[in-house]
Amino acid sequence: MTDNLSARVEDALSIVINQRTGANVVAGEQVRDVATTADGRVFLTLVLAEADDPALARDVRAAVQGIEGVRYVRVNVAEPAAAGAAQTPTARAEPRRPLPVMEQRKHAHPSSSAPTPQAFPTLGRIIVVSSGKGGVGKSTVTANLATALAARGRHVGLLDADVYGPDIPRMMGVSGQPRVENEKIVPLEAHGVRIMSLGFLVERDQPAIWRGPIVTKLINQFLRDVQWGRLDYLLVDMPPGTGDAQLTIVQAAQLAGAIIVTTPQEVAVGDALRGAKMFERVSIPVLGVIENMSWFDAPDGSRLPIFGSGGGARLALELGVRLLGEVPLYQPVREGGDTGVPIVVRDPDSAAARALTALTEMIETT
Ligand SMILES: Nc1ncnc2c1ncn2[C@@H]1O[C@H](COP(=O)(O)OP(=O)(O)OP(=O)(O)O)[C@@H](O)[C@H]1O
Ligand SMILES: [Mg+2]
CATH class of the missing domain: 3.40.50.300 (P-loop containing nucleotide triphosphate hydrolases)
Structure with a gap:
């Protein structure tokens, strides 16, 4: 039953196309770690490259949500491992409402590569x-x-x-x-x-x-x-x-x-x-x-x-x-x-x- 749901998730996602590559997200190996539960919960990771449209995450979620019997969907977004360190990725979307403090503050310590855990x-x-x-x-x-x-x-x-x-x-x-x-x-x-x-x-x-x-x-x-x-x-x-x-x-x-x-x-x-x-x-x-x-x-x-x-x-x-x-x-x-x-x-x-x-x-x- 659960395996069956995994297969249906894959089917549903194989029609979600990444416009940048022209490939669907399954064939493009953008979908990983699909896990399903017998009561209809689905968890998966979507690998999103810097150049990909972040709306893809929403499309993926919508496609899975549309599967009969699915009552919970969790899409975690991950960066392609290799891209991570090299090219300082930025957020594809900013919060709709501005975070009140974040951008105004000068950082007390410029981000160092190995932060030491601080006592609070x-x-x-x-x-x-x-x-x-x-x-x-x-x-x-x-x-x-x-x-x-x-x-x-x-x-x-x-x-x-x-x-x-x-x-x-x-x-x-x-x-x-x-x-x-x-x-x-x-x-x-x-x-x-x-x-x-x-x-x-x-x-x-x-x-x-x-x-x-x-x-x-x-x-x-x-x-x-x-x-x-x-x-x-x-x-x-x-x-x-x-x-x-x-x-x-x-x-x-x-x-x-x-x-x-x-x-x-x-x-x-x-x-x-x-x-x-x-x-x-x-x-x-x-x-x-x-x-x-x-x-x-x-x-x-x-x-x-x-x-x-x-x-x-x-x-x-x-x-x-x-x-x-x-x-x-x-x-x-x-x-x-x-x-x-x-x-x-x-x-x-x-x-x-x-x-x-x-x-x-x-x-x-x-
Ligand atoms: N002991 C319980 N009995 C009944 N329902 C429960 C129980 N514990 C959690 N749930 C329900 O199961 C669902 C998942 O629980 P919850 O959101 O706390 O898990 P989580 O580990 O935080 O999930 P996520 O990984 O998505 O953050 C929720 O709908 C919650 O209300
Ligand atoms: Mg939680």
């Missing part, structure tokens, strides 16, 4: 929530963890580093353009959490076309130019994989650690392991693993392992870290995400909310 003492412990794979629940975990920590009286910031598909505004129920005060962006606030996201600054459909240097610039700006105030924790919601956003954050800031989210099945665990290894390589501690969508409580009382079982525990074992929690698959979690009320607020007594709330203690003692 006022931001408290900076913890990134990452995974190898898309759609496993990073944003859901981050939004709920931030909300639960804030409910315990902690000062919490939530930085949405998923500049390709910022979901945090929707999940936290917050939108609008942040104010600028004294050359700093004032974060928006919801559920007691201070939030910054590219979603506040650009139209919803735009972010899929950022290129590496812009991603780096944006994330640095979100660390430096946001008036976070004094925080106990800054949680950072990452896009899937090990791309520019991950690279930027590990180079920009001294991190307290990374939390790795996985689902129980083998393929997610393999991806998550690769994602986690990246943090280990740069000496950032992996604080633990969270397994999401661990089981489904059926109405008859039985517990169904929809996505298999044991993956989180296996991953934790492999990494030599703690399994911090297992969060069941529970429809109100998604509904909460869609309506901006995290499950820890919406239905705090549910098993899913309890598992997410318990994470706060793990975090505070890790």
Whole structure:
């Protein structure tokens, strides 16, 4: 079934033509890493050369969205590896609304080739929530963890580093353009959490076309130019994989650690392991693993392992870290995400909310 969907994705994309080359994006080897799930989610990477029209990303997304049964599409844009270093690529599209501070500031340190991670003492412990794979629940975990920590009286910031598909505004129920005060962006606030996201600054459909240097610039700006105030924790919601956003954050800031989210099945665990290894390589501690969508409580009382079982525990074992929690698959979690009320607020007594709330203690003692 899933393979079948991959084939249909390929079929749909083989009629998307790159006007520059005249070839379709599949034949032109511009489409990579197609991953699909049985419930109709599609993830892929589009390789976009400097000279390509960035609207191609939108065409690709539209083509996949048009396939019957597809209910979620994520297009990550990558640069052709060889082109990357040589020719200083620029963004093909600027945010529709100007970023308030970015262009006016003279850079304190001209961009050096090997930035040293900086300490941000006022931001408290900076913890990134990452995974190898898309759609496993990073944003859901981050939004709920931030909300639960804030409910315990902690000062919490939530930085949405998923500049390709910022979901945090929707999940936290917050939108609008942040104010600028004294050359700093004032974060928006919801559920007691201070939030910054590219979603506040650009139209919803735009972010899929950022290129590496812009991603780096944006994330640095979100660390430096946001008036976070004094925080106990800054949680950072990452896009899937090990791309520019991950690279930027590990180079920009001294991190307290990374939390790795996985689902129980083998393929997610393999991806998550690769994602986690990246943090280990740069000496950032992996604080633990969270397994999401661990089981489904059926109405008859039985517990169904929809996505298999044991993956989180296996991953934790492999990494030599703690399994911090297992969060069941529970429809109100998604509904909460869609309506901006995290499950820890919406239905705090549910098993899913309890598992997410318990994470706060793990975090505070890790
Ligand atoms: N435990 C859960 N039960 C039910 N639905 C869930 C659960 N966790 C996440 N979801 C839903 O699954 C979808 C994917 O979750 P989410 O967006 O948090 O994943 P992600 O890893 O951040 O994805 P991406 O890689 O696209 O950023 C969302 O619609 C979310 O509401
Ligand atoms: Mg996400």
